[in-house]
Amino acid sequence: MDRNIKNTISKDESRESYDFDKIIDRAGSGDLKHEALLPRWRRNDLLPLWVADMDFETPMFITNALKKRLEHSxxxxxxxxxxxxxxxxxxxxxxxxxxxxxxxxxxxxxxxxxxxxxxxxxxxxxxxxxxxxxxxxxxxxxxxxxxxxxxxxxxxxxxxxxxxxxxxxxxxxxxxxxxxxxxxxxxxxxxxxxxxxxxxxxxxxxxxxxxxxxxxxxxxxxxxxxxxxxxxxxxxxxxxxxxxxxxxxxxxxxxxxxxxxxxxxxxxxxxxxxxxxxxxxxxxxxxxxxxxxxxxxxxxGEEWRKSMLAYIEDNIRFVEDYCKENIPQIHPLRPQASFLVWLNCRELNLDHKDLLDLFIDKAHLALNDGEMFGQGGEGFMRMNIATSRSVLKQALDQLASAVNNLK
Structure with missing residues (x-):
């Protein structure tokens, strides 16, 4: 389950390797995922698993194509x-x-x-x-x-x-x-x-x-x-x-x-x-x-896409197994597409305010809360799992600790 996915494109002359465990420091890039924490959640010490972009490095065949054009100033x-x-x-x-x-x-x-x-x-x-x-x-x-x-x-x-x-x-x-x-x-x-x-x-x-x-x-x-x-x-x-x-x-x-x-x-x-x-x-x-x-x-991009989706699938399995073993009150719905996992938190028996308090102020996580998606979203949270396995484990550890302290 916890495998490190490193695949190579044989057709790409650069033969670049895809390491989805690599943690990218986005500080100073103006990224929404981190820069919006303070204005939206009023604290910036949260692990951001909300907005739907990935923490994975944009593949170099795209970056190199852009660099080539930038050479012509x-x-x-x-x-x-x-x-x-x-x-x-x-x-x-x-x-x-x-x-x-x-x-x-x-x-x-x-x-x-x-x-x-x-x-x-x-x-x-x-x-x-x-x-x-x-x-x-x-x-x-x-x-x-x-x-x-x-x-x-x-x-x-x-x-x-x-x-x-x-x-x-x-x-x-x-x-x-x-x-x-x-x-x-x-x-x-x-x-x-x-x-x-x-x-x-x-x-x-x-x-x-x-x-x-x-x-x-x-x-x-x-x-x-x-x-x-x-x-x-x-x-x-x-x-x-x-x-x-x-x-x-x-x-x-x-x-x-x-x-x-x-x-x-x-x-x-x-x-x-x-x-x-x-x-x-x-x-x-x-x-x-x-x-x-x-x-x-x-x-x-086909080989990169396949490698990325394989890593996403393993991340989803990791979330499922972790919740089953450590946070059985939370039930992740396995997505059939995308890197977004719909977490059913209703067995925690928390109202909306307390659910947000659990994730934000106790677990120190930034997710999208279910109510923002309208009727039927009450008691759910949307988690973006397109991140390194180590960050995902840290987030779930923080959540498990917060849930256990509810008792």
Whole structure:
């Protein structure tokens, strides 16, 4: 379980080694994970296992590509490299068996920003947007911030801890003011890879009720433990013709600070309206480094991705075994995708304030609390386990000690 993963890319001339046990000192880099501790938690002595980037070093094939461009010290206006869209098309076809056309694709300045753009283009103030809680909190904050009403269609939690979509409730809450459905695929925070049957049923419902689907698929390349990501737009003709898909290499290759997201829109009418608007406002133009990082990731990154996911799987097993042996009141839900673990802390029998006190002031840990993800998140915490095994063990030791002291 506690193996040190060091793999080598035979195709890469540098033959670099990937050491995910390496601890990277991020001091002075302005990273959000550490610099936001004091303003958000009012203390800076916390182990940060919250915001969804990884503590792993960004792979050198990306860093080297950026360095090469930096050697040419003139950073004026640039064109889109032809290799950019080819690399994306090839990657998506190889990993998700989805054959994209070049005209379907366009850069967007971030996935949350993309959600906001879609809301502004396809709805007006007072229109309604449906989300499925517990879910990534910008799904609520972004529509609300744009004066749209958010309609909640909570997921149903099963006995095994995983979730199903509640289509009976969806029928009840959807009315003629609902315009958009935001899908988290794979799901964050529960890490679910939705089945084809579930996505087809959702596609039928949204098509019949004239709900445009935004499918956030930023974790699509991080399916683990033998699971498979299914792009929403591939499950049926209705899904393809009634959706906007957002993807990015940023989570998988730990380059969230380099905004490199893109939209996929097969329907020509939706595409013309959305892409026409973002082009008119020059929101479809990437910064000079985003295409470089994307091309490097999608042409040289497969072996690194596999090695990273193997380490993530071992970290998840470590959390599961540790909780079972030392903190049996906390039940981690094994994710089917991503490096985020949804911790069920309800057996601790603590209210929200006391649960936060346990993690923050007693265990000295910074996690995302479940209530921020909306209805159904009460009594849960989201833990980012994309860190070295030694840091993860330290965090769990601190948590175990804090829980034991509750007695």
């Amino acid at each position: 003139l950073f004026g206006y640039t064109i889109e490299p032809k290799e950019l869209w080819k690399s994306i098309i090839n990657w998506v076809k190889e990993h998700h068996q989805w054959e994209l056309r070049r005209e379907w694709l366009k850069f967007i300045p971030g996935i949350v920003k993309g959600i906001g753009l879609v809301i502004n283009v396809f709805t007006k103030p007072g229109d309604k947007v449906i989300i499925q809680t517990p879910v990534y909190h910008p799904f609520r904050l972004t529509p609300e911030g744009n004066d749209r009403e958010v309609v909640f269609n909570p997921l149903k939690r099963r006995d095994d801890g995983y979730y199903d979509m509640d289509f009976d409730n969806l029928e009840k809450v959807c009315d003629d003011k609902c315009r958009i459905f935001i899908l988290c695929n794979p799901h964050n925070p529960a890490g679910i890879c939705w089945s084809k049957e579930t996505l087809q049923k959702l596609a039928d419902f949204c098509y019949e009720h004239h709900l445009l689907v935004i499918s956030d698929e930023i974790h699509c390349d991080m399916a683990i433990f033998g699971h498979k990501h299914i792009p929403f737009a591939t499950v049926s003709d209705k899904a393809r013709e009634n959706s906007i898909t957002f993807q990015a290499p940023t989570k998988t290759f730990n380059i969230a600070g380099i905004i490199s997201s893109y939209a996929i829109i097969p329907n020509s009418d939706i595409r013309k309206k959305f892409y026409g608007w973002i082009k008119a406002n020059e929101l479809d133009e990437a910064n000079i480094f985003a295409p470089i990082a994307t091309i490097a990731a999608f042409t040289k």
